[in-house]
Amino acid sequence: MPQKRGECPGVKSRCAPWSRVLGTLAVVLLLAGCGGGQVGTGAGGNTAGGENQPAPAEQPAKRKVKHALEEIEVPAHPQRVVVLDTGELDIALALGVKPVGAVIADAESGFPAYLKDQVEGIQRVGTIAQPDLETIAALQPDLILTNVLRHEKIYDQLKQIAPTVVGVRPNRWKENLKLYAEALGKAEEAERLLQEYEARLAEFRERMGDRLASTRVSLVRSMPDHARIYLHDSFSGSIIRDAGLPRPPAQDKEGIFERVSEERIPDLDGDVMFVFYYGREKGDSLAPLQKNPLWSQLQVVQQGRVYEVDDGHWGLGLGPIAARLVVDDLFRYLAP
Structure with missing residues (x-):
């Protein structure tokens, strides 16, 4: 019998299933194209209304x-x-x-x-x-x-x-x-560093106990051509203040530093003196002061409490790594 238009070649019982399969695929593809997403309502799928979950926001450049x-x-x-x-x-x-x-x-x-x-x-x-x-x-x-x-x-x-x-x-x-x-x-990391700094200082204050309020700290820096006393607003001065340590009267003031001449040698006195040298190979401005008779009259010198510390972290550091090392020195010399 001649094949009619639209019929499959071969046996009719075999042709019909293939027609149904092709029809089903067409419907699935059509739905996928319209929905633009997964089928179903499980985790990560579309909502009941057929809307997609929002894509993760892109991080700003x-x-x-x-x-x-x-x-x-x-x-x-x-x-x-x-x-x-x-x-x-x-x-x-x-x-x-x-x-x-x-x-x-x-x-x-x-x-x-x-x-x-x-x-x-x-x-x-x-x-x-x-x-x-x-x-x-x-x-x-x-x-x-x-x-x-x-x-x-x-x-x-x-x-x-x-x-x-x-x-x-x-x-x-x-x-x-x-x-x-x-x-x-790195905001969270900065906050952690500051918390560690404060915790270390709290430990120092606890270890010092009653001695904290009576230990006046003198800060002296030797530059190649002049000597300085460092005040509250200097890097090392700010750490001394954070630690709760008092300063000698001549150094108990705002500012970063003041130059020191021989007539100001008495202003260097304290219960403890930390001395740090910048550019020592180019000149030691503290040496002439130490030869002056007024130097040997300082209470801190007579008691042997003048400590030379590293200018790298006491003078140049200006950051949390240096601050930690300054606090380590406070423990070493004042609260071992």
Whole structure:
């Protein structure tokens, strides 16, 4: 019998099932195209109304940060960070970020000795006073960290190279820690570091007991050409204050430091003196003071409580790693 149009070739009982299969596939494909998602109401499937679950939100590529000079956009996850002061280096490393470039204090020095195990592979990009902008640009940074004291005057040049976050004066290290942590996406880590710092100081105060209020701490730094007493607003002075230790009357004031001449030798006295030297190979300004008869008359000298400590973390550090080492020294010399 001639085959009619629309019939399958072969036996009719075999053709009919295939027609039903093809019809079912067509319906499934049509529903899938209309629904645009999974069929069913299990976990991850469509809702009862047939709507899809919302897709996870994409992480922003940038975030806004307000620093000492203006509000800017920085990468959400900086990968190539350059730091332009010792405090910024300390803070970045404490937050688990290894910079691709960093300045050194001066041409004769390297990175602070207390960070020697963490700075391998970091390229030098000039000094604090004279950052090498060409070298910085060649590193192709995606974020630069500095502060108003050091580089406010070249901020416009720096931000042409990469987004630049400018902190407050470096002695206000806790504020800068929070700011740079925000820029680096490490806010929780910064909070943990500050909590550890406070907990360590609480332990120190407890161990000192009644001696805490009666131990006046004198801070003296020898520069190549002059000596200084460090006050409450200096880095080391702020830690002494946080520890609850009093200062001698001549040093119990706001400010960072004051120069000391021979007639001010009595202002160096205290129950304990911490002395730290910057650039000692270029000059020791404290030596002439120590030869003066007034020096031997200081109570702290007569009692043998003058302690030389590392300028790297007492003077240059300006970050949480250095702060921890200063507190370690307080335990070592005052509360062993």
